[in-house]
Amino acid sequence: xxxxxxxxxxxxxxxxxxxxxxxxxxxxxxxxxxxxxxxxxxxxxxxxxxxxxxxxxxxxxxxxxxxxxxxxxxxxxxxxxxxxxxxxxxxxxxxxxxxxxxxxxxxxxxxxxxxxxxxxxxxxxxxxxxxxxxxxxxxxxxxxxxxxxxxxxxxxxxxxxxxxxxxxxxxxxxxxxxxxxxxxxxxxxxxxxxxxxxxxxxxxxxxxxxxxxxxxxxxxxxxxx
Amino acid sequence: xxxxxxxxxxxxxxxxxxxxxxxxxxxxxxxxxxxxxxxxxxxxxxxxxxxxxxxxxxxxxxxxxxxxxxxxxxxxxxxxxxxxxxxxxxxxxxxxxxxxxxxxxxxxxxxxxxxxxxxxxxxxxxxxxxxxxxxxxxxxxxxxxxxxxxxxxxxxxxxxxxxxxxxxxxxxxxxxxxxxxxxxxxxxxxxxxxxx
Numbered sequence: 001x002x003x004x005x006x007x008x009x010x011x012x013x014x015x016x017x018x019x020x021x022x023x024x025x026x027x028x029x030x031x032x033x034x035x036x037x038x039x040x041x042x043x044x045x046x047x048x049x050x051x052x053x054x055x056x057x058x059x060x061x062x063x064x065x066x067x068x069x070x071x072x073x074x075x076x077x078x079x080x081x082x083x084x085x086x087x088x089x090x091x092x093x094x095x096x097x098x099x100x101x102x103x104x105x106x107x108x109x110x111x112x113x114x115x116x117x118x119x120x121x122x123x124x125x126x127x128x129x130x131x132x133x134x135x136x137x138x139x140x141x142x143x144x145x146x147x148x149x150x151x152x153x154x155x156x157x158x159x160x161x162x163x164x165x166x167x168x169x170x171x172x173x174x175x176x177x178x179x180x181x182x183x184x185x186x187x188x189x190x191x192x193x194x195x196x197x198x199x200x201x202x203x204x205x206x207x208x209x210x211x212x213x214x215x216x217x218x219x220x221x222x223x224x225x
Numbered sequence: 226x227x228x229x230x231x232x233x234x235x236x237x238x239x240x241x242x243x244x245x246x247x248x249x250x251x252x253x254x255x256x257x258x259x260x261x262x263x264x265x266x267x268x269x270x271x272x273x274x275x276x277x278x279x280x281x282x283x284x285x286x287x288x289x290x291x292x293x294x295x296x297x298x299x300x301x302x303x304x305x306x307x308x309x310x311x312x313x314x315x316x317x318x319x320x321x322x323x324x325x326x327x328x329x330x331x332x333x334x335x336x337x338x339x340x341x342x343x344x345x346x347x348x349x350x351x352x353x354x355x356x357x358x359x360x361x362x363x364x365x366x367x368x369x370x371x372x373x374x375x376x377x378x379x380x381x382x383x384x385x386x387x388x389x390x391x392x393x394x395x396x397x398x399x400x401x402x403x404x405x406x407x408x409x410x411x412x413x414x415x416x417x418x419x420x421x
Contacts (some may be wrong), residue, residue, distance in 0.1 A: 055323070071306065080299050103343060105299055106338065175410070179406055182398040183398070183403060184396070186396040187396035
């Protein structure tokens with residue numbers, strides 16, 4: 001795989017949110033407005049880039065048995081740094097993201113990329129992979145936020161849209177709207193890709209829920225093939 | 226006392242962790258297919274939430290705050306929770322093997338469950354006292370349990386339904402979750418008015 005493919009796969013073919021279904025919690029929670037979606041995407045991308053680079057650099061040093069705790073500590077360190085930076089330079093964003101900013105620590109995308117990619121590849125590929133995945137995550141968030149903010153609030157990035165802002169569908173910015181938009185977007189993606197998701201080849205091993213979840217979704221797909 | 230009841234009820238119904246705060250979506254979508262798995266997972270979550278709060282609250286109040294180390298919250302909490310879960314697993318395996326058998330598979334994956342880390346951090350940011358924090362954790366856990374059990378019922382109905390191909394699997398599950406969460410919106414405002 002050359003570096004261009006490596007970069008592009010995160011945006012489309014292996015989009016972390018819409019195809020691999022990782023990091024659903026922040027996706028649903030912060031996609032109420034485009035602004036907070038961009039903020040979340042940027043914060044998570046920075047953490048992903050830093051953690052991928054460092055984990056890739058240390059891949060021969062970290063003992064295999066304790067690798068997950070090591071990754072979590074590294075990731076938590078970077079999240080704390082990002083948290084402090086956001087608090088200092090963008091307090092309004094800190095307010096909008098709230099609890100979801102520290103919760104980047106347990107975002108499956110970051111641990112998943114560390115486990116699936118960074119600990120097997122060199123620093124340059126890991127960095128490119130992280131940038132691609134980060135952009136894919138941000139794009140998916142912004143796409144979802146666009147639907148929710150335009151329909152639910154009648155605005156886009158704070159800009160008022162004439163007819164819609166007089167008749168906002170408030171439910172779209174609330175919890176049910178998040179699930180609904182996400183479900184429909186995933187159905188559209190499944191339709192476009194013909195239902196051939198590469199989830200098994202990528203997603204499960206990196207997800208801590210794989211042991212239990214694997215019995216339900218992933219393995220069934222595998223068996224069906 | 227009234228305050229404790231209000232915290233409890235709002236944690237279970239109004240601010241339901243899964244359906245209105247979007248925490249713990251991974252197990253909600255992954256493990257809710259069968260009722261017994263859903264119950265096992267939820268009991269493990271309640272258990273770990275209570276333990277995690279009991280462990281992290283004193284750490285924050287007596288270790289981090291007096292030493293001005295509040296910014297280390299994220300790292301310290303995730304480490305405390307991870308160690309705690311590991312410890313609980315070892316203790317259960319040695320002394321209560323039957324319980325370990327039913328909860329064992331769920332315990333390790335709870336470490337990186339955002340609902341558990343979320344509840345410990347929210348307890349601090351909301352400024353709860355220790356008793357309030359424990360009640361909030363119990364309520365959040367029960368709310369998670371309620372959502373899981375309800376949703377596993379919804380999903381078993383979906384199994385026999387004739388669903389368009391593109392919607393099969395996760396998309397229809399999410400649409401169903403949307404409607405379930407819509408039903409929980411009905412609770413907003415109820416709890417505050419109950420005791421007003």
